[in-house]
Amino acid sequence: MTETVPHISVEALGVPNGFFGREGGVSTGVMASLQCGFGADDPEQAIAENRRRVADTLVPGASLSSLNQVHGTHVVTLTEPICDSPRPKADAMVTGRPGLLLGILNADCTPILFSDVQAGVVGAAHAGWKGALANIAGTTVAAMEALGAERDRIIAAVGPCIARASYEVDEGFLQRFLADDPAHERFFTAGRPGHHQFDLEAFNGARLAAAGLTRVILLGEDTYAQESRYYSYRRSTHRAEPDYGRQISVIGLPLT
Numbered sequence: 001m002t003e004t005v006p007h008i009s010v011e012a013l014g015v016p017n018g019f020f021g022r023e024g025g026v027s028t029g030v031m032a033s034l035q036c037g038f039g040a041d042d043p044e045q046a047i048a049e050n051r052r053r054v055a056d057t058l059v060p061g062a063s064l065s066s067l068n069q070v071h072g073t074h075v076v077t078l079t080e081p082i083c084d085s086p087r088p089k090a091d092a093m094v095t096g097r098p099g100l101l102l103g104i105l106n107a108d109c110t111p112i113l114f115s116d117v118q119a120g121v122v123g124a125a126h127a128g129w130k131g132a133l134a135n136i137a138g139t140t141v142a143a144m145e146a147l148g149a150e151r152d153r154i155i156a157a158v159g160p161c162i163a164r165a166s167y168e169v170d171e172g173f174l175q176r177f178l179a180d181d182p183a184h185e186r187f188f189t190a191g192r193p194g195h196h197q198f199d200l201e202a203f204n205g206a207r208l209a210a211a212g213l214t215r216v217i218l219l220g221e222d223t224y225a226q227e228s229r230y231y232s233y234r235r236s237t238h239r240a241e242p243d244y245g246r247q248i249s250v251i252g253l254p255l256t
Helices: 044-058 129-133 136-145 171-180 182-187 200-210 233-238
Strands: 017-020 063-065 075-078 092-095 100-106 110-116 121-127 155-158 168-170 188-190 195-198 215-218 247-252
Touching (some): 092 100, 092 136, 110 136, 121 129, 121 247
Parallel strands (some): 063 100
Antiparallel strands (some): 092 121, 100 247
């Protein structure tokens, strides 16, 4: 039986895609309910069922692959599904093969989905502040180009992540970004003394534009502020909860 679960689909991407939240799954407790990350303290059978529901919602019968995300810039090019264990240490995937679903996990970091429909190439990236600063967006676009995509045709959608109003950082964090480029100051606003509010979503959008993309869609969904819809690492940390869930964002080419 196929269980269709709630998600946000970006029509402009032109291929099956979904930014899933925490609704529609079988996990319980602090993991409730669509917890899709293997790193969480959640029964494996619940994770497997949640991931099956996600895949079947988008492309019934397709294989869902995800990574051991490490906040870097390594991109994996997929021609076959990734086994659940061990998963490669990387933060982005690209493919031109139909029936492979690319899944990015997040709990405040930014999921980015990419497509070039004409070339038949899709990509997915995990862009927390470290990966964003190191330009995971640009390396993902380059990996798509290696498969025949063209950056002026690639469309990107920036999914649910922690928003500026919820993302307080210290002075050292700001200075790290300014050392890379003083123009990055525009992504910060003043907060309480010695602190700032950082716009991770807008920063990733700017990185995508700098990579040559002309169509970048920002969803404007704050994972921290919407407890009923999304998991949030920072919210769980502030509450001293024992663990936190991960939602998944998925894109793939339809089976032919």
